[in-house]
Amino acid sequence: MTDLPERSLLxxxxxAFFKSGQIxxxxxxxxxxxxxxxxxxxxxxxxEPVTPTAISREFGHSLSTVLFRAGRNxxxxxxERISNPQDGRSxxxxxxxxxxxxxxxxxxxxxxxxxxxxxxLERPAAEIQQVLRELQAAFDAELAxxxxxxxxx
Numbered sequence: 001m002t003d004l005p006e007r008s009l010l011x012x013x014x015x016a017f018f019k020s021g022q023i024x025x026x027x028x029x030x031x032x033x034x035x036x037x038x039x040x041x042x043x044x045x046x047x048e049p050v051t052p053t054a055i056s057r058e059f060g061h062s063l064s065t066v067l068f069r070a071g072r073n074x075x076x077x078x079x080e081r082i083s084n085p086q087d088g089r090s091x092x093x094x095x096x097x098x099x100x101x102x103x104x105x106x107x108x109x110x111x112x113x114x115x116x117x118x119x120x121l122e123r124p125a126a127e128i129q130q131v132l133r134e135l136q137a138a139f140d141a142e143l144a145x146x147x148x149x150x151x152x153x
Contacts (some may be wrong), residue, residue: 013135027110033078033102038110040069041078041095041103049082060139078102081122098117 007015024035033041052066061069070093073079077093078099081091095103118125 007052023113024110028106031109032101033076033106034133037073037078037105038071038106040073041099042107044073044093044097045100045103046080047057048094050094051084051090051092053090057091073099 010113030037031130044050052063052070056063056066072105074081077096081094082094084090084092
């Protein structure tokens with residue numbers, strides 16, 4: 001049998017991301033919102049009113065992806081566009097009453113799952129979140145160097 005190399009940091013992150021998605025899928029089941037829409041509604045609800053550009057910067061999505069998600073959630077009745085009083089050429093996003101209702105329902109289920117998950121951790125969740133934020137800052141710094149090629153072999 002061949003010795004397999006240890007998993008890389010990025011592969012571990014990928015696995016954690018995929019498994020966290022399964023937890024979210026289970027939490028939103030039957031609430032009237034899907035996992036990807038729940039994530040977007042959560043971002044808007046925590047930052048509202050918020051510009052699509054701010055969402056793009058903070059969460060690493062392309063602006064076109066944010067605009068697609070915004071349009072989808074406007075069509076679903078969860079989010080609304082309002083004019084930006086500081087820049088008449090742009091708009092802000094905020095939750096509708098229906099969006100706030102479905103967000104609360106799904107977030108309640110997810111809160112129970114997070115509590116159970118945190119009970120299984122060997123260290124405080126706040127410590128893990130701090131490490132994840134440091135990792136995001138490292139990603140931001142790496143991605144901010146324009147024209148710098150990623151290392152290749």
